[in-house]
Amino acid sequence: MKRTKTILRIVCALLLFAGAFLLIQRLLTPKYVDGIVEGAFVAEYYREKKDHDVIFIGDCEVYENFSPAVLWRDYGINSYIRGSAEQYIFQSYYLLEDTFRYEKPDVVVFNVQSLQFGEAQSEAYNRMTLEGMRWSPAKVESILASMTEGEHFIEYLFPLLRYHDRWSSLEKTDFQYLFQTRTVTHNGYYMRVDVKPVESLPAVKPRGDYSFSDRAWSYLDKIVSLCQKEGVELLLIKAPSVYPHWYDQWDEQVKTYAEKKGVRYINMLEHTEEIGLDYTADTYDAGLHMNLSGAEKCAAWLGRILAEDYHLADRRGEEALAAEWDEKRAAYEAEIQEQKEKYGMA
Amino acid sequence: MLFTSYPFIAFIAILLFAYYLVPRRVQAPLLLLASCAFYAFSGWENLFFIAFTVLTVWAGGVLLEKNLIRQKERLAAGELSPEEKKAIREGEKKKRKRLLAAVLLLNLAVLATVKYLGFFLESVNGVFGTAFGTPSDWIVPMGISFYTFQSIGYLVDVYRGTVPAQRNLWKLALFVSFFPQLVQGPISRYGDLSKTLFDPHPFRFGVLRRGLLRVLWGYFKKMVIADRLAVAVIAMTGGKDRGGFALALLFLYTIQLYADFTGGIDITIGLAEALGVTVAENFRRPYCAVSLKDYWRRWHISMCSWFRDYLFYPVSTSRLMRSLTKGAKKAFGDKAGRKVPLYLSSLIVWGTTGLWHGANWNFVMWGLANWAVLMISQECEGLYAAFHKRFPKTEGFGWRVFAVGRTFLLVAAMNLFDCYTTLGGTFGAFFSIFDPAAWAGFEPAGLLSLGLSGADFILTGICVVLMFGISLMGAKGDVRDRLARKPFALRLVLVVLLLFVVLIFGAYGRGYDAGQFIYNRF
Structure with missing residues (x-):
């Protein structure tokens, strides 16, 4: 009897602790719905119906430079961007593994910008990419591959241990989005409609060594192999941006690699005119990333x-999918209007 | 492996699980294995140092006891005259003394070499202008002062015949290396610790719960209070330490030291308790002390009693001290001469205590400052008695509060020696408190530039009140016993609350580097 009572x-005690732990952890973990929203991108994918033709994988140069809404509008391509801020190549690989758990798209578009980082x-x-991933062996391996000193x-397992000291900086949104969240992207695309033209560029700094690290190459190998294994076409791209500089020496290495592996590689910087990019109007941060206008042009060009x-x-012509996109398009247009008002462009 | 690190928490969880799962006869060997593993985390080469101490002290203890047995056998064999018996006793005692001295010297030599050689050579270079190279890159093995002193205590006790020698090498190794107290003590006595250390311990949920509750309380003090205050203390000793900041440093460091050291000891005692082992208490509400003498009866009790039993008494009753007393009596008269052994022995004890805390002149000065205040207090005892006789009302609560505050200030002022590595740093900060120019432009809001926010200070304030409040409650009986009498739901809520206070408000993880215990340095 006494033993039963003790066990009970x-x-x-364990139930009380676990419940309180989960609640407090949820409260203290950043919500990424205002200000820095990039941490919300990866998790949003899981709320999607997973039936995409194209999956974009990469860093900010994919989630800001391509508009899936335009791919749908102009070509009827159902696409999604799985990217987050400074997403490293190893994280992209594991995110791709994670994606293949849910669906097999026809094409994976990978932006090679992240080859420059081996670590x-x-x-x-790290947190912005990894925390949004659902738990799976891919997430575990991605964490292990990413952790800095x-x-x-x-x-990562218990984010409360990392975010406990947010107790003194909790905001209204932490309570508002305690049990719910809101979508901040449009199929992974992060929209900005404002304009900050390229006026001057910092001088290109020559580097002592232009080679990418072995680790970065090994993960590109893994991406190639994984796509081959899954029977998915891989398209390597270098998305347009004028800064940070994409060196010719880097480009040559990627071209050689792509040829060797039989993978298509497009450096979109070489097609600026064809795409119709105007860096005085198509960027919101002086050339680092595209704004809505630039992203729509890039999507239209790549869509073809x-x-x-x-x-x-x-x-x-697919009724259900078209209805879904109608809703998405409406949200897309609504945000355009909202942002135009916000930036005084209406 | 820091007590406040994830690996340590995992280590403890695995150990506790295994400890109560293995056959009871294997529990002590498992503890030894765990202690070795814990120690190896600080650097596997450190195992050689502790192994040396274990082997020499074990062999010394066994030989001392054999000598005692031989002495008994010789005394019992045949009929001996009193003179012959005396000669045997003296002869064997001399042998034991030599043996004891040899083992002590060996171990003290190791301690002196790794901890004090650099300080000694630097001092020689400073005084004589020599250029001896100092071993600046030597890392002092973790807890060497603690386990060396604990081992010396054991050996002296065997020599004195107050405890039997431990003939089992592994048991002695466990006594010396018992991991919860390796980091910062307490310096346990063999007679106390051995009562429960080697025994089999059946699993009792109540014992485990009780021990872990104390561990949790220790983490509260260490992580919520001490490590948070460490951020401000480090900022102040790093340059913001004049005028009002120096005064703030004096208070904040004294609270940090208390929370850090008593918190660490709570973790130690609680862990040992969870393992079924009883470790002696090391504190008795030290900041309630009414005098410095009282304070040293309450603070780091195991160290103070060690110095009393193994240094003060032997030195004050030594042949040299007796002849010095004789000479002093002749020179200064009976009354003054009688004080010579007390003064000199105390001076040696406090000088050594200072050095034990750290190999620099700051700690030596700290020890001497304590000695000076204690001796002056001793000399003024007559004056105090006369004062209280003249003003009997001064024995009341108000006077006690004044005495407690005065002692706290005194201890806090002397703690400044601990904050710096140079005498210049200490005195510069201390005297700036009385320099109006150093206060120019100081505003209390300036404390918010020390790395802690207003919310941090408010939180710390609340927690400090809680810490001292619980400590005061302890004067009326064990707080955990009182808590155990409360309804289950209330206990559960309180414990879960405390756990979350540690988890949420603990100063750990990125941005906090103050995880090391202060007394770990000693």
Whole structure:
């Protein structure tokens, strides 16, 4: 009897602790719905119906430079961007593994910008990519591959241990989005409508060594192999941006690699005119990333390649999918209006 | 492996699980294994140092006891005259004394070499202008002062015949290396610790719960209070330490030291308790002391009693001290001469205590400052008695509060020696408190530039009140016993609350580097 009572008490204690732990952890973990929203991108994918033709994988140069809404509008391509801020190549690989758990798109578009980093540079960026992933072997491996000095796996497992000191900086949104969240992207695309033209560029700094690290190459190998294994076409791109500089020496290496592996590589910087990019109007941060206008131009240009060269079917005739996109388009247009008002462009 | 690190928490969880799962006869060996593993985390080469101490002290203890047995056998064999018996006793005692001295010297030599050689050579270079190279890159093995002193205590006790020698090498190794107290003590006595250390311990949920509750309380003090205050203390000793900041440093460091050291000891005692082992208490509400003498009866009790039993008494009753007393009596008269052994022995004890805390002149000065205040207080005892006789009302509560505050200030002022590595740093900060120019432009809001926010200070304030409040409650009986009498639901809520206070408000993880215990340095 006494033993039963003790066990019952232990169970009560554990339940109380676990419940309180989960609640407090949820409260203290950043919500990424205002201000820095990049940490919300990866998790949003899981709320999607997973039936995409094209998956974009990469860093800010994919989630800001391509508009899936335009790919749908112009070509009937159902696409999604799985990218987050400074997403490192190893994280992209594991995110791709994670994606293949849910769906097999026809084409994966990978932006090669992240080849320049063989190791994670910042915990903050790690967190923004990794925390949104659902738990799976891919997530575990991605964490292990990404952790910088001083990071602990257990703090990914229980984010409360990492974010406990947010107690003094909690905001209204932490309570508002305690049990719910809101979507901040449009199929992974992060919209900005404002304009900050390129006026001057910092001088290009020559580097002592232009080679990418072995680790970065090994993960690109893994991406290639994984796509081959899954029977998915891989398209390597260098998305347009004028800064940070994409060196010719880097480009040559990627071209050589792509040829060797039999993978298509497009450096969009070489097609600026064809795309119709105008860096005085198509960027919101002086050339680092595209704004809405730039992203729509890039999507329209790449969409033609995807439709024609990869023979992706126009799915606008699929009733359910079209209805879904109608809703998405409405939200897309609404945010355009909202942002235009916000930036005084209405 | 820091007590406040994730690996340590995992280590403890695994150990506790295994400890109560293995056959009871294997529990002590498992503890030894765990202690070795814990120690190896600080650097596997450190195992050689502790192994040396274990082996020499074990062999010394066994030989001392054999000698005692031989002495008994010789005394019992045949009929001996009193003179012959005396000669045997003296002869064997001399042998034991030599043996004891040899083992002590060996171990003290190791301690002196790794901890004090650099300080000694630097001092020699400073005084004589020599240029002896100092071993600046030597890392002092973790807890060497603690385990060396604990081992010396054991050996002297065997020599004195107050405890039997431990003939089992592994048991002695466990006594010396018992991991919860390796980091910062307490310096346990063999007679106390051995009562429960080697025994089999059946699993009792109540014992485990009780021990872990104390561990949690220790983490509260260490992580919520001490490590948070460490951020401000480090900022102040790093340059913001004049005028008002120096005064703030004096208070904040004294609270930090208390929370850090008593918190660490709570973790130690609680862990040992969870393992079924009883470790002696090391504190008795030290900041309630009404005098410095009283304070040293309450603070780091195991160290103070060690110095009393193994240094003060032997030195004050030594042949040299007796002849010095004789000479002093002749020179200064009976009354003054009688004080010579007390003064000199105390001076040696406090000088050594200072050095034990750290190999620099700051700690030596700290020890001497304590000695000076204690001796002056001793000399003024007559004056105090006369004062209280003249003003009997001064024995009341108000006077006690004044005495407690005065002692706290005194201790806090002397703690400044601990904050710096140079005498210049200490005195510069201390005297700036009385320099109006150093206060120019100081505003209390300036404390918010020390790395802690207003919310941090408010939180710390509340927690400090809680810490001292619980400590005061302890004067009326064990707080955990009182808590155990409360309804289950209330206990559960309180414990879960405390756990979350530690988890949420603990100063750990990125941005906090103050995890090391202060007394770990000693």
